[in-house]
Structure formats: structure tokens, C-alpha cells
Amino acid sequence: MSLIKEPKGIDFVIESKPLSDTERKEISEYIKQQKLKKKVTTRASKIKTALKTHV
Numbered sequence: 001m002s003l004i005k006e007p008k009g010i011d012f013v014i015e016s017k018p019l020s021d022t023e024r025k026e027i028s029e030y031i032k033q034q035k036l037k038k039k040v041t042t043r044a045s046k047i048k049t050a051l052k053t054h055v
Helices: 021-054
Strands: none
């Protein structure tokens, strides 16, 4: 994600609506799943790298 620079004399105001409990839980579960996927792929790539260097 990149930052958006505000032009001089203009302010960006971002207002988010509050999340419901179900939305908050869904987002939290999604983040957990993504972290688990990343952890698994990171381990797999480390194992592959280790096998390549030992051969």
C-alpha cells in the first residue's frame, strides 16, 4: 500500500463506519488464515533452500 500525499490546501478526511461484531470476527478470522498460509509457505521455502544447499 502506498501513501497518498495531500495537495497543498486540501485535506483528505476519511470516515469509516463502525464494524459490527460479526464483521470484526470475519476480518479477524481472515487475517489468521492469511498468517497461517504465509507461515506454511515460509517454512516450505526454508526447507527447500536448506535441501538445495546441502546437496
